Amino acid sequence: MMNGARLVELTERKRQILKVVIEDYIRTAEPVGSKAIAAEMGGSVSSATIRNELSDLTEQGYLEQPHTSAGRMPSPKGYRLYVNELMEEQRLSLAETEHIRQSLQLKMEELDRFLGQAGRAVSALMRYPAYVSAARKGGVTARRFELLPVDENSCIAVLMTSDSRVKSQLLRMQLKVPPDQLPGLVSLLNSHFTGVSLQEMSQRLMSVSDQIGPQLFLLLSQVVAYGADVLEEAGQREIFTAGASRLLKLPEFRDADKAHELMSFLADSKENLPMPENRQMEILIGPENVSDALKDASVVVASYDIGENMRGLIGVVGPTRMDYAAVAARLSSFAEGLTRLFEKKELLPKEERE
Amino acid sequence: MMNGARLVELTERKRQILKVVIEDYIRTAEPVGSKAIAAEMGGSVSSATIRNELSDLTEQGYLEQPHTSAGRMPSPKGYRLYVNELMEEQRLSLAETEHIRQSLQLKMEELDRFLGQAGRAVSALMRYPAYVSAARKGGVTARRFELLPVDENSCIAVLMTSDSRVKSQLLRMQLKVPPDQLPGLVSLLNSHFTGVSLQEMSQRLMSVSDQIGPQLFLLLSQVVAYGADVLEEAGQREIFTAGASRLLKLPEFRDADKAHELMSFLADSKENLPMPENRQMEILIGPENVSDALKDASVVVASYDIGENMRGLIGVVGPTRMDYAAVAARLSSFAEGLTRLFEKKELLPKEERE
DNA sequence: TTTAGCACTCCTTTTCCCAGAGTGCTAAAC
DNA sequence: GTTTAGCACTCTGGGAAAAGGAGTGCTAAA
Numbered sequence: 001m002m003n004g005a006r007l008v009e010l011t012e013r014k015r016q017i018l019k020v021v022i023e024d025y026i027r028t029a030e031p032v033g034s035k036a037i038a039a040e041m042g043g044s045v046s047s048a049t050i051r052n053e054l055s056d057l058t059e060q061g062y063l064e065q066p067h068t069s070a071g072r073m074p075s076p077k078g079y080r081l082y083v084n085e086l087m088e089e090q091r092l093s094l095a096e097t098e099h100i101r102q103s104l105q106l107k108m109e110e111l112d113r114f115l116g117q118a119g120r121a122v123s124a125l126m127r128y129p130a131y132v133s134a135a136r137k138g139g140v141t142a143r144r145f146e147l148l149p150v151d152e153n154s155c156i157a158v159l160m161t162s163d164s165r166v167k168s169q170l171l172r173m174q175l176k177v178p179p180d181q182l183p184g185l186v187s188l189l190n191s192h193f194t195g196v197s198l199q200e201m202s203q204r205l206m207s208v209s210d211q212i213g214p215q216l217f218l219l220l221s222q223v224v225a226y227g228a229d230v231l232e233e234a235g236q237r238e239i240f241t242a243g244a245s246r247l248l249k250l251p252e253f254r255d256a257d258k259a260h261e262l263m264s265f266l267a268d269s270k271e272n273l274p275m276p277e278n279r280q281m282e283i284l285i286g287p288e289n290v291s292d293a294l295k296d297a298s299v300v301v302a303s304y305d306i307g308e309n310m311r312g313l314i315g316v317v318g319p320t321r322m323d324y325a326a327v328a329a330r331l332s333s334f335a336e337g338l339t340r341l342f343e344k345k346e347l348l349p350k351e352e353r354e
Numbered sequence: 355m356m357n358g359a360r361l362v363e364l365t366e367r368k369r370q371i372l373k374v375v376i377e378d379y380i381r382t383a384e385p386v387g388s389k390a391i392a393a394e395m396g397g398s399v400s401s402a403t404i405r406n407e408l409s410d411l412t413e414q415g416y417l418e419q420p421h422t423s424a425g426r427m428p429s430p431k432g433y434r435l436y437v438n439e440l441m442e443e444q445r446l447s448l449a450e451t452e453h454i455r456q457s458l459q460l461k462m463e464e465l466d467r468f469l470g471q472a473g474r475a476v477s478a479l480m481r482y483p484a485y486v487s488a489a490r491k492g493g494v495t496a497r498r499f500e501l502l503p504v505d506e507n508s509c510i511a512v513l514m515t516s517d518s519r520v521k522s523q524l525l526r527m528q529l530k531v532p533p534d535q536l537p538g539l540v541s542l543l544n545s546h547f548t549g550v551s552l553q554e555m556s557q558r559l560m561s562v563s564d565q566i567g568p569q570l571f572l573l574l575s576q577v578v579a580y581g582a583d584v585l586e587e588a589g590q591r592e593i594f595t596a597g598a599s600r601l602l603k604l605p606e607f608r609d610a611d612k613a614h615e616l617m618s619f620l621a622d623s624k625e626n627l628p629m630p631e632n633r634q635m636e637i638l639i640g641p642e643n644v645s646d647a648l649k650d651a652s653v654v655v656a657s658y659d660i661g662e663n664m665r666g667l668i669g670v671v672g673p674t675r676m677d678y679a680a681v682a683a684r685l686s687s688f689a690e691g692l693t694r695l696f697e698k699k700e701l702l703p704k705e706e707r708e
Numbered sequence: 709t710t711t712a713g714c715a716c717t718c719c720t721t722t723t724c725c726c727a728g729a730g731t732g733c734t735a736a737a738c
Numbered sequence: 739g740t741t742t743a744g745c746a747c748t749c750t751g752g753g754a755a756a757a758g759g760a761g762t763g764c765t766a767a768a
Contacts, residue, residue, distance in 0.1 A: 263599035
């Protein structure tokens with residue numbers, strides 16, 4: 001309904017003018033004047049005409065004036081229209097696609113480290129701060145336990161999770177357990193503590209307490225506690241941010257206080273960054289952001305798949321006048337690349353379908 | 355020899371004046387005038403006398419004047435004397451010691467995560483950016499391998515390193531290997547590939563190539579390659595930085611360009627941060643830093659022990675006028691706390707002495 | 709409906725000035 | 739000989755005033 005209204009609301013010329021204003025403002029970070037617009041539109045109309053149009057656009061809330069006799073700059077509403085309708089999908093040059101492809105060709109060792117790298121790459125590419133996260137699609141459970149004896153006082157607990165990640169840790173045993181008792185414990189673990197939720201695990205721990213001896217039970221508790229730790233951690237999302245200092249290069253963040261606010265938000269609030277769950281890509285403009293620190297900034301965020309079980313988000317933070325077309329194009333290309341990469345590399349091999 | 359010279363070079367009163375200037379400047383970030391000094395010294399001498407002394411101190415290079423008729427501010431040489439001789443070891447209040455103790459009481463899960471937390475804690479405590487790293491004292495070798503069958507196409511490789519860390523990964527096998535062949539492979543791994551350097555490992559891989567069948571050899575290579583990866587990574591130091599945005603609160607970094615330079619240095623150059631190997635604590639003042647980005651900043655860095663096999667560094671970056679006494683006191687307390695913490699908690703249990 | 713012209717507004721930059729803080733020197737006092 | 743008071747001089751920081759400029763809105767004519 002809003003869209004229909006808009007199409008009537010704005011003549012083709014007004015839309016064109018709006019587009020010019022926004023793209024100019026994106027480039028220069030300065031309010032745009034009628035004369036500049038007239039020039040940019042090929043001189044087919046005079047600056048006076050433009051002024052009339054600008055007046056209308058301002059009245060309708062697409063543009064703003066910092067003060068009476070300044071040029072115009074886009075309002076959030078203006079940016080929104082631009083992003084929805086005016087912006088041309090930017091095509092990436094071959095060179096650039098190649099560049100993105102290459103920056104993904106990094107050694108990917110562990111997911112955490114890799115996400116950090118991805119964040120830095122995106123930030124470098126966009127020249128804005130970026131953030132990355134990965135989250136499990138569903139709940140994670142234990143798939144398999146294993147215990148390896150080291151000596152009488154310690155053993156290694158190995159845990160494979162339902163998303164095929166393997167974690168292990170050395171455990172010190174409070175009470176000595178002879179190595180030949182371990183296999184029994186392992187089968188107990190695998191029969192009772194796999195494929196169940198965290199809560200369920202602690203309940204089952206209680207229920208088996210009388211079936212085995214105290215030393216074994218102590219060790220069992222340790223292993224289960226470790227497993228619970230791993231699963232809990234696996235269910236959480238960690239967020240990596242990169243390139244926050246790029247903000248300082250932008251005129252709108254010359255003011256140290258503003259920059260500080262946003263930067264410490266990026267550094268600390270690993271929680272409140274925009275995380276749209278549904279869409280493939282989302283653009284949040286200024287006040288559309290919930291978070292207060294972001295109210296003068298915009299966020300472009302895309303999602304990508306990590307195999308079949310996980311989904312990640314990768315976002316870019318910039319000033320409201322950020323070059324939405326360019327950022328969106330690159331980010332979506334990057335996200336696609338990530339999805340493909342995780343398909344191919346099988347960092348997390350797909351789970352057997354049951 | 356320089357020290358001897360210095361003791362003669364400066365009268366007690368000059369030293370006192372120097373101290374007042376530095377501590378004033380630390381507080382205010384403004385050049386200090388003769389009158390203020392006279393007042394702070396209890397009015398026992400007049401400002402004129404102070405001026406004479408200041409003149410001398412400036413000539414000797416301990417103080418600087420931004421321009422002819424401004425107050426004095428300390429030069430790096432002045433700070434150096436202050437740190438070496440004038441600064442009083444600051445005693446921490448009980449409350450503060452307690453605060454430090456508490457900020458170490460965090461869940462420490464994995465070392466990486468923990469170091470990140472420690473960095474943030476230090477940065478919050480000092481109100482300056484901080485960085486943390488951990489490095490193995492000696493080379494790391496493999497201590498023990500294990501292979502756990504998953505199915506015909508994959509198995510889990512577990513590796514325990516000489517510093518008692520356990521790492522594991524799921525391996526996809528190119529060629530099928532029946533599970534009952536694994537034990538033999540494990541004993542081969544443990545007899546030939548433990549306790550040796552990375553280079554040695556690849557040599558031995560060659561030498562055993564004709565002793566076993568091709569499928570087994572392929573798997574063996576995979577495991578050894580994984581082991582080499584782990585060891586290599588374990589030998590590297592990663593550096594965590596925290597609180598970089600605090601720079602923006604300091605008057606000397608109001609200039610966005612300066613702040614940007616230092617901040618991106620902190621974010622990127624995980625390599626070039628000051629890393630004194632020997633001392634317990636080190637203070638590097640302005641130009642004493644090798645790195646260019648740090649030439650207008652100072653660094654206080656302390657080392658701590660992680661069990662018996664590792665050693666870490668924790669540093670604070672600030673303006674040259676940073677409050678050396680306060681930072682040094684807190685940092686050293688923090689480093690001690692870390693050392694004790696790692697002793698107690700046995701995150702990395704001490705290695706058996708052979 | 710478009711355009712030229714013009715008066716007007718408000719920001720930005722520059723210039724100017726001045727108060728204030730601080731120095732260095734000199735000459736007297738201790 | 740050291741310390742101090744006094745004084746002339748220097749330099750900065752900040753604010754006011756002025757100049758400049760970009761841009762608008764309106765009016766009247768094309």
